[in-house]
Amino acid sequence: MGAVLRQAIGSGLLRTEQPVAGFLDVHGIRGSVAALHAAFGGVPNVLHTFAAKAASLVPVLRLLAEEGMGCEVASPGELRLARDAGFAPERVVLDSPAKTHEEITEALAWGIALNADNLDELRRIDELRPAGCMSVIGLRVNPQVGGGTIGAMSTATATSKFGVALRDAGNRAAVIRAFADRPWLTRLHAHVGSQGCPLDLIAEGIAETYRLAEEINAAVGRQQITSLDIGGGLPVNFADAEIRPTFDDYAAALRATVPGLFDGRYGLVTEFGRSLLAKNGFIAARVEYAKQAGGRRIAVTHAGAQTATRTVLMPGAWPLRVGAFDHGGEPLTGPVVAQDIAGPCCFAGDVVAEDRALPVLSEGDFVVLYDTGAYYFSTPWAYNSLPRPAVYGYTHTGTVRLTPVRDAQTLDEIAAESGARHADRLLELTSAGQTS
Known part of the structure; x- marks a missing residue:
């Protein structure tokens, strides 16, 4: 898995503009x-x-x-x-x-x-x-x-x-x-x-x-x-x-x-x-910020309820293993501390893992959510109009090969799904009512 993550980072599939993706073996x-x-x-x-x-x-x-x-x-x-x-x-x-x-x-x-x-x-x-x-x-x-x-x-x-x-x-x-x-x-x-x-x-x-x-x-x-x-x-x-x-x-x-x-x-x-x-896939997400609150370290990442919906809403029933990697995809080492792995959604409960003992995560590092090949990134939740992540398939037989399975959703596609074509229709109803 580490080699796949390193290849994805090195080839630009995971980057600032595309901070989360799913991968299938x-x-x-x-x-x-x-x-x-x-x-x-x-x-x-x-x-x-x-x-x-x-x-x-x-x-x-x-x-x-x-x-x-x-x-x-x-x-x-x-x-x-x-x-x-x-x-x-x-x-x-x-x-x-x-x-x-x-x-x-x-x-x-x-x-x-x-x-x-x-x-x-x-x-x-x-x-x-x-x-x-x-x-x-x-x-x-x-x-x-x-x-x-x-x-x-x-x-x-x-x-x-x-x-x-x-x-x-x-x-x-x-x-x-x-x-x-x-x-x-x-x-x-x-x-x-x-x-x-x-x-x-x-x-x-x-x-x-x-x-x-x-x-x-x-x-x-x-x-x-x-x-x-x-x-x-x-x-x-x-x-x-x-x-x-x-x-x-x-x-x-x-x-x-x-x-x-x-x-x-x-x-x-x-x-x-x-x-x-399930065990043939993982989610990788960039850490955007790392902060402290109430004595707890929190890594704010781009993988939350929009991809790990069940885990966030029912953490006791759907706990996930989490891996910590540096900006190049190498496993993080060093002191292990209790950390929350939070997602990008704008509600307090958007936490994928709570009080998890991991090497210290910092901005630009990556977290990996294991065993997420089923349901997680293939059926995303459109909370906050967050774009659906890209999904890649891979093989690893000495050399890692990656291929697209689904492209990341664009902002234009989000706008289209959200009725952009009908932007003025409600105003037209109001205008028609005032003149009738």
Whole structure:
């Protein structure tokens, strides 16, 4: 990583005018995909999809498509990115709890797989599904097995907004009837959660979904459900550099809890995101000022809530490791002192790391936020109209090679997004009202 940072600084990719950027390790991403495929090796008919929300960047999605991944999307924008990245329609899965008539019609016309979120959506699909439709259509259920340590990341709680709540009165029977009434409904989908959810909880949610599939097939008298979408959600270790749990750990937990999942009777779909990319990326940001307040040293940098949104707003749930480097990209040495790493956003809580023991940071040094390859710089927050940072991909095999993934946002682009073309429209309304 140090060599990559030095190359980025030396080539001007990090400088006064561009003080923050994201970096993605191409070989690391390929290695993570290979590890996922290996964990399910020998299992027939598995489609591993990447959750586009974890890195909504077309070059990243194109790389993943080349590595044999499919793509899970949850909005018209993500679907557009998946198409631009070159994913075949049959390797795209549309999930969203709020699909419009237009989204459903478009997906079914293209032959994209679709998971209905609720029974009302199934009734909408009844009306919109064209003759000869090639889409695999499923239903998402909520096994209601409980939550993990981060409520916002837990999607199988009693009151989760996702899927049909299986343990609510009458719902299990209603799901069975829904399948019996629709021979074209052939997939069952569930997702328990992600960060903060232990493997045993995830496995139990998938086991409950498997049991329901068996019950439905028995009720209709044939194997109508031919595939199970088991979601993603492998949590990431942000405490240190070790990858844990691994995809092998995940597969082993599933084999122990629901061995029938791997016997080939059901095709499998996975939807991993964070676990594939998090440890294959980092953010580097220039220290603009270093100051003291209340006896605490504060390094004010250009990486704050606009890139590390979850960490700033929920620091206990999303802590990040921080590295300290000098103006040339060499690791800082010397006395270690407690410091806050603050961001550029204009609110007091914009602190990425608090009371962190690091070598003394000064103006012109750089901080690195590790394990930020997923979500962080690919889905920025537009607070204070701060520009989206540039993103670069890299390889490091003796020589560091860098290539652009996304350009830094310009001020002209910010103005355009903020309605500059309509600057006088409100004044025109006022003038029209005064003269009428």
